[in-house]
Each structure stands twice: as C-alpha cells, then as structure tokens.
Amino acid sequence: MPNNSLPTVRLVGIGAALPDPCLHNDDLSHIVETSDEWIWPRTGIRERRILPPQLSVVDLAYQAATAALAQAQVHPQDLDLILLATSTSADRFGSAPQVQAALGATRAVAFDLTAACTGFVFAVATATQFLQTGLYRRALVVAADVLSRTVDWTDRTTCVLFGDGAGAVLLEADPAAAADPLQSGQHGILGIELRSDGTGSELLSLRMETEARSLVGSLQVGQYRCRPITMNGREVYKFAVHAVPEVIEKSLFRAGIPAEAVQGYFVHQANQRILDAIAKRLQVDPARIASVLEHYGNTSGASVPIALADWVEKGRFGPGDLGVMVGFGAGLTWGSIVFRWGK
Structure with a gap:
C-alpha cells in the first residue's frame, strides 16, 4: 500500500x-x-x-x-x-x-x-x-x-x-x-516494482567492442567501437511473458488495486504477441493494453510515454483514470508503476 x-x-x-x-x-x-x-x-x-x-x-x-x-x-x-x-x-x-x-x-x-x-x-x-x-x-x-x-x-x-x-x-x-489522510495515496504514483537480472544480459545487447591498439613498445590500449543491436528473440519473448505479468501483479498489490480496476496498461511496445500474452495472464480485456506498435514499432523506453500520449490525445485515458506503466528489456531489466493520472 x-x-x-x-x-x-x-x-x-x-x-x-x-x-x-x-x-x-x-x-x-x-x-x-x-x-x-x-x-x-x-x-x-x-x-x-x-x-x-x-x-x-x-x-x-x-x-x-x-x-x-x-x-x-x-x-x-x-x-x-x-x-x-x-x-x-x-x-x-x-x-x-x-x-x-x-x-x-x-x-x-x-x-x-x-x-x-x-x-x-x-x-x-x-x-x-x-x-x-x-x-x-x-x-x-x-x-x-x-x-x-x-x-x-x-x-x-x-x-x-x-x-x-x-x-x-x-x-x-x-x-x-x-x-490529508483521506486524500493521500489516492492520486499520482501509487505503487512501484523494479527488477534486474544481469545473468540475461547476453540476450539483448548494444555493446562497445574493445579493439587492442599498440601505443609504444609492448604497451597496448583498448579502443571502443560500437556494435549493432544483437537479440535472442525467442528467449527475450519467454522472459517477457513470464516476468512482466508478475511484476505488474506485484506493483498492483503494493498499490492495493485489482487488475480489473485499471483503465489503461501502457506496456513497452516490443511485440503484439507479448502484449496479448500479458492481457491473458492478467485476465483483463486486451483493449485495455495500449498498442501503438503498428505505426511506430519498438521505440525502446520511449514506447511507454508514446503509448500514454496517444491514449490521452484520443480521450481514451484522462484525469482520475488508473494506469500501469511497464518497461522490460536489455539488462535484463523490468519494472512496473501504478498511477492515477492528473491532478
């Protein structure tokens, strides 16, 4: 709570x-x-x-x-x-x-x-x-x-x-x-749950590769060179459909709010199949899981506020509505925040 x-x-x-x-x-x-x-x-x-x-x-x-x-x-x-x-x-x-x-x-x-x-x-x-x-x-x-x-x-x-x-x-x-004990906790940020697991860091990475360069004599120095994104899509999917619903449930528990009371779930836009699996696990209407994937793809951490902005602009989410913001990905990292929108 x-x-x-x-x-x-x-x-x-x-x-x-x-x-x-x-x-x-x-x-x-x-x-x-x-x-x-x-x-x-x-x-x-x-x-x-x-x-x-x-x-x-x-x-x-x-x-x-x-x-x-x-x-x-x-x-x-x-x-x-x-x-x-x-x-x-x-x-x-x-x-x-x-x-x-x-x-x-x-x-x-x-x-x-x-x-x-x-x-x-x-x-x-x-x-x-x-x-x-x-x-x-x-x-x-x-x-x-x-x-x-x-x-x-x-x-x-x-x-x-x-x-x-x-x-x-x-x-x-x-x-x-x-x-005001009657008002405190009824608006704004209501619950936070964050997680990390470095043992899965190889599943999704954007690494700086170190190349050895001789400076003088036997002395060498490492020089960075950026490598493109690498991803094990199958394993990332398995991680997401297992870990993300769990962290959502824990944040909702902290906030004392049932999943069905939430008007909008703003989940990282990685794959529509992941969004559908989360809705099924939480037993909520899939229409409550925001999706802007069709038009914007995976925009990393920006996907959560982009999805929220889309719903606010369209009038699907407004002052007083309960929402959940969820991120997951490289690190591995994942987390969930329960909130009530607006003043």
Missing part, C-alpha cells in the same frame, strides 16, 4: 515526438529478404519512424519535453530536475544537460539514465524519490532513442522491429496531499 506519510507525486503532463519519415514493411522488402506478410503477423508492426541524419536524440527529447510542459502549463524555469532515459545518445558523456539548455530550464539539474527499454519506468521511479523526499518539486522525465542508428540493416531479425521516437512526462510533488 502507498506510504501516506510521503508527498503525493502526480503525473500532470505528457508529450511525444515522432519523426516524419516513415519506413513501411514493404519498403524493408527492398533492403532485406522480408515482407509485410512475414513481419505483421509475428510482431504487429507495419511501419516505423526514422529520424533524419541531421537531427539527434536531443532534438527528439526537446520536442517531447516541450509538448509535456505545454500540456501541464508549466514554464521550463519552474523545473527542478530533468532525467533523460536513453541508450542512443551521440554524446557518451550524456545529453540531458543539452536538453536542459534547449528548454531554457536554467534552475534544473539534468542527467542521463540508461536502462534500455525499461529506462522510462526506471527514470520515473528515480524522479519520484527526489520529489517524495522534498528535495525537488517538479521533475521532467524524457525517454528518447534513435534505434535506427544502432541496428544492422542486413539483419532481418532485428532491423524490422525498431523505430525512433521520444516521450516525456511531467511529475509534481504535492506535499499538501500527505497531510
């Missing part, structure tokens, strides 16, 4: 950013040996967005962040914290400060968080702790990835899956809610 002595952390703004260029399944048939007839039934994906070369993760993150701030009617200078969940930043030292500068959020501290497809969920959980301790009042969590720049376009098992995109959510602490 929620700890009623802590300030309530509310989710008050959502935004998404998706590039215009669209790569359809039929287009992929000109790149590798595949087809819409093969991709669609196995994944639920028909198209995905590709970020133009002249744009970056920072550009996507900025667009999503601006949309979230506008919806919440919050000025960038009122932000205290910015977390950027990404695995594909061009700057290995981090890109969150660049997002902060682009927004003009001069008061906010900003840093990157890397947890692949679970990155957004881990970042929301991290921001929540800063807000509940009272250190900060407002936090912006952005997930942005350009996976199109990390795939091997000759590997038909992976290049058909991934797309580019960003999503952002604005979190606010409400200390007054903690003082």
